[in-house]
Amino acid sequence: MSIHIVFVQPEIPSNTGNIARTCAATDSVLHLVRPMGFTLDDKYLKRAGLDYWPYVKLEVHDSLEDFLEEYKGRRMWLATTKGKQLYTDVSYEDGDMILFGRETAGLPRDFIESHMDRAVRIPMSEDTRLRSFNLANSANVILFEALRQLGFPGLE
Numbered sequence: 001m002s003i004h005i006v007f008v009q010p011e012i013p014s015n016t017g018n019i020a021r022t023c024a025a026t027d028s029v030l031h032l033v034r035p036m037g038f039t040l041d042d043k044y045l046k047r048a049g050l051d052y053w054p055y056v057k058l059e060v061h062d063s064l065e066d067f068l069e070e071y072k073g074r075r076m077w078l079a080t081t082k083g084k085q086l087y088t089d090v091s092y093e094d095g096d097m098i099l100f101g102r103e104t105a106g107l108p109r110d111f112i113e114s115h116m117d118r119a120v121r122i123p124m125s126e127d128t129r130l131r132s133f134n135l136a137n138s139a140n141v142i143l144f145e146a147l148r149q150l151g152f153p154g155l156e
Contacts, residue, residue, distance in 0.1 A: 001095040002057075002153075003146050004029040005139050006076075008064055009102045011037030013045035018136035020045075024055040026147060027154055031097070033061045064111070071097060079142055081132050082112050083121035090120055092146035094153070103135050 005028055010016045016032065023030040038045055040060070046053065061067040076097045077090065101107035112119055122133060122141055132138070147155065 002026075002028050003092070003143060003150075004031060004095070004097040005143060006031040006033065006067065006097055006099040007135070007139075008033040008067075008099055008107060009035055009037075010135065011103045012135070013038040013042040014047075015103065015134065015136040017045045017047065019139045020056045020058070021050060021052045022136075022140055022143065023057065024052040026143065027057075028143060028147075029057040029059065031059045031061060031067065033064050033067050064108070076115070076118060077142075078107055078112055078115055078119045079121070079138060080106055080112050080119050081121055081124075082106075082109075082116075083119035084116065085120055087120040087122055087142045088145055092149050094150060096146060098139070098142055098146065100135055100139055106132070 003026075005019055005023055007016055007019065007030070010032065016038070020030055022028070061070065074095065074097055075093060076099055077092075079087070079098055079100045099107060120142070122138060124133065147153070
């Protein structure tokens with residue numbers, strides 16, 4: 001197994017390309033949930049992922065509902081600025097799925113509210129002008145904490 005990174009309705013191709021490269025290099029699985037703000041043949045997506053695309057374990061899902069149905073029963077963490085617990089305060093397990101929402105809106109509010117016990121956040125300034133971190137950077141931060149807790153399995 002491995003850690004699964006799930007981008008729900010990503011809008012910016014370079015963010016997805018960047019995390020695809022990380023997923024390839026860490027043997028993590030990348031899930032993309034439609035609708036997306038780009039196509040999988042987008043030149044910016046391909047450029048950000050460089051020549052790592054053949055090594056990406058990629059799954060594409062037609063909707064959040066389809067994804068949730070397919071992976072019902074799996075442990076999932078919701079990365080959101082609305083989370084009450086820090087991403088470092090939870091214990092990750094092999095096979096965990098970490099969900100991230102759209103760059104402009106995050107995960108659906110009702111989805112977060114119904115799973116608040118699984119919502120985690122990265123601490124940041126209390127300056128109300130700042131909304132969140134970059135999506136790919138956030139995914140990297142939380143992914144590497146999960147991998148660190150697991151002892152960086154299969155990585156040198």
